[in-house]
Amino acid sequence: MNKAPLLEELLKYHEEENLILSMPGNKSGKAFLRDSLGRKFKESLGALDITEVDPLDNLHCPEGVIKEAEELLAKTYNVKKAYFLVNGSSSGNLASIFSAFNEGDEVLVERNCHKSIYNGLILRKLKVIYIDAVIDEEIGIFLPPSEKEINEALNKASNPKGIIITSPNYFGVSYDIENKINELKEKGIKVIIDSAHGAHFGISKELPKSLAKLGDYVVLSAHKTLPSLTQGAYLLVNDNEEKNIDFYIKAFMTTSPSYLIMASLDYARYYLDNYGEYDYGNLIERAEKWKEKINSLNKVKIIDDRDLADNYTIDRSRYLIILNKGYSGHKLLNYLRDNKIQAEMSFSQGVVLILSPSNIEEDFGKLYLSIANLDISLLKTDEKNTIFPHISPVKVLEPYEIFSLNSVDINIEDSLERIAKEAIIPYPPGIPLICAGEKITKEAIDIIKEYFDNRLKVIGVHYNTIKVIEK
Ligand SMILES: Cc1ncc(COP(=O)(O)O)c(C=O)c1O
Missing domain, CATH: 3.90.1150.150 (Aspartate Aminotransferase, domain 1)
Incomplete structure (x- = not known):
């Protein structure tokens, strides 16, 4: 008999009965057990994997039950429009970037934003002004940028059309930026908030405030914290000027959306309304x-x-x-x-x-x-808790310009003044020291060497070599 390695390992993991304090928010299905509707859903998972048959509506052209479910979602978060996403927040970030910006627009983006945002910057051919992260040296994590870092990025920009922020960050930390964001919106700057980790925010006064109404586009990974299946996410839209968001959502979404994921998104919203x-x-x-x-x-x-x-x-x-x-x-x-x-x-x-x-x-x-x-x-570890000091990188090329250029592998010692093809990310704290398209400085080389001397990980450096743009 041949093996089914993934399925067999998955079943083994399940049999271990681990306490799941990670994603997904449905916690091995336990979160669906809140009431009889959720219990029925969990018990019938195998049978509910259906496609667009009557009267189950169509995610790409919702006119019936999916439309109704999305309208209820918009009401829960009190936003203009709301969408189910079956390709995670990644697809929401891409659709938002395409809807909010035109090719060549200048946008402010956090250096340590999620990969899907970097992908959006490349695909939409945007000019990027990076916002620095804040490092908390005491506990060794990075914090979201404060007004100071946003202002510094604004000062470097010539004609910013938008800002993309992540709130909360991976650690669950957020910064109160409401006033700053409102000030930017009044100036006509479009705001995308990647709130992948904050789908539950605002539902109780014990939780941080919801950012649902603050951004022109707000992306929530329901699957990370709510009773939803993996890949289930919400896109909330408040942008009064948007014309093509429906098109971009379709473009970044499969034409065969899973009814299991969509139904779980419906349940997660219902859960928030009734029990949240x-x-x-x-x-x-x-x-x-x-x-x-x-x-x-x-x-x-x-x-x-x-x-x-x-x-x-x-x-x-x-x-x-x-x-x-x-x-x-x-x-x-x-x-x-x-x-x-x-x-x-x-x-x-x-x-x-x-x-x-x-x-x-x-x-x-x-x-x-x-x-x-x-x-x-x-x-105990002898790993040193080095955190690199703030440096001022020089961007030479935009992420999308880098994308199509050839690269060569060279020793870090020889990389001075060359342009990085890939981000160089020392851990800790996991923030790019150099982003793709930035010049490699003496300061950066010294920091990379110090990390290696302390046997710390630096993503983007393989056996002392890094990828730089061919001359
Ligand atoms: C901050 C942030 N944004 C976006 C994403 C992408 O979310 P998804 O996995 O739902 O596509 C993640 C995933 O880890 C994330 O941490």
């Missing part, structure tokens, strides 16, 4: 109680707003667990996995856990016990 406020209020109460207990073990620290700089807020439906310097977040992720707890991600000094209202007391108890039993010395 109550359930998230309860979750935060549980999460705060157990946070205190876990922190009192004095082994790890789960961060809250007081640990961050002013005006930064953390999503309290996440645990951002930080270790003392000299201890490895990657080892902590592996330890939790050995204890059948699946973390969302690790970074040099900690891990991120994504909680859900479906996480009951017992789940928190399991996490508490595994931290209580942790021999912290096992997480």
